[in-house]
Amino acid sequence: xxxxxxxxxxxxxxxxxxxxxALKNVLAIAAGIVEGMNLGNNCMAALVAQGCSEIxxxxxxxxxxxx
Numbered sequence: 001x002x003x004x005x006x007x008x009x010x011x012x013x014x015x016x017x018x019x020x021x022a023l024k025n026v027l028a029i030a031a032g033i034v035e036g037m038n039l040g041n042n043c044m045a046a047l048v049a050q051g052c053s054e055i056x057x058x059x060x061x062x063x064x065x066x067x
Contacts, residue, residue, distance in 0.1 A: 020059070027051040 011017055034044050
């Protein structure tokens with residue numbers, strides 16, 4: 001038996017979603033480079049942790065500009 005659960009969220013901030021998607025793609029390319037160079041799980045974890053942290057930092061700074 002296969003159970004499929006999926007959640008879908010909607011958002012009216014089209015530009016914000018596009019920017020977040022672009023930043024996610026940059027992180028994915030960097031992860032592919034780390035994987036291709038066989039740098040290991042620790043390097044991948046550090047990259048993802050730092051990348052997510054920087055995306056969040058940028059999102060908070062941009063969000064405060066539009067208050």
